[in-house]
Amino acid sequence: MKTLKNYHWNKALLILALFIGITIQAQTQNQIIPLWDKIPDEIKASDYKENESITDGKVQSTSLVTIPTLSVFLPAQSKPNQAAVLIFPGGGYQHLAIDKEGTKVAQWFNSLGIAAFVVKYRLPSDKIMKNKNVGPLQDAQEAVRYVRQNAAKFNIDPTKIGIMGFSAGGHLASTLATHYDDKVYEASKISARPDFSLLIYPVISMQNDITHKGSQVSLLGNKPSQELLDSFSNEKKVNAQTPPTFLVHATDDTVVLPENSINFYLALKKNAVPAELHIYEKGGHGFGLGVKDTSKFWTRDCEEWLRTHGYL
DSSP: OHHHHHHHHHHHHHHHHHHHHHHHHHHHHTOEEESOSSOTTBOOOTTOOOEEEEETTEEEEEESOOSOEEEEEOOSSOOTTEEEEEEEOOSTTTOBOTIIIIIHHHHHHHHTTOEEEEEEOOOOOTTTBSOTTTHHHHHHHHHHHHHHHTTTTTTEEEEEEEEEEETHHHHHHHHHHHHTTOOOSOOOSSOOOOSEEEEESOOOOOOTTTSOHHHHHHHHOSSOOHHHHHHTOGGGSOOTTSOOEEEEEETTOSSSOTHHHHHHHHHHHHTTOOEEEEEESSOOSOOTTOOSGGGGGHHHHHHHHHHHTTOO
């Protein structure tokens, strides 16, 4: 009789533990975390309010961001010491393609068993930040620091935290990969260096001959100095400590020229940084997870790269 009671008691405890685990997982899964207690160098502007574009109840894109956040996406089967990727959507530093280059990508990472965080970062604006050149970088650095500091909470290995950026989000990601030590705010001593970078049809350079002009103007203004152009041309800032990088571009991308990825790859190669570059013949720009032609295979190649480097 005692054995039967113990059995039922143990079964009840097991069910309770599973319920608590599922509840905690669900709560964490749905978290949207404000990135800052106090946003550095913030300017308050009452007429500057976030503007979301919503279709079928889902936010497709957003602009005029004032409160940067992290949206948490954890795999259904969370395991100890899993890898994580912070995702920076693109949009020319004017809006964020938060669904196509954020939410959908996070769900894909979850299907691979990787935790994902969609970063809703502030877009450069003189109205809400004292120095719009570094506003997005402040958010990017703090996002990595936050995830690394809270790695145990999310079952993440703090040495397996990567970043992914699309288009202008790729510029922010490559800026983070090359400027992670820049003192752009009063930060904690936790490292903001990503362990790896995944750059998808990224803007890399601010040089006039190959940059995406809209991103350049949004970030640096109409008449930036050559010093400023050079500082944010990330192919010029690669060194031996730049994280291993996986790059994707299409030959027929006329919006962001493939030379952005090619030149960054050559700089990585010159500095003996592990790097892999995929230039697909067709795909144009803004293909997200891949919609047509050869660009639809990049996720397969990326998955293999992640596996080879021990992140899957």
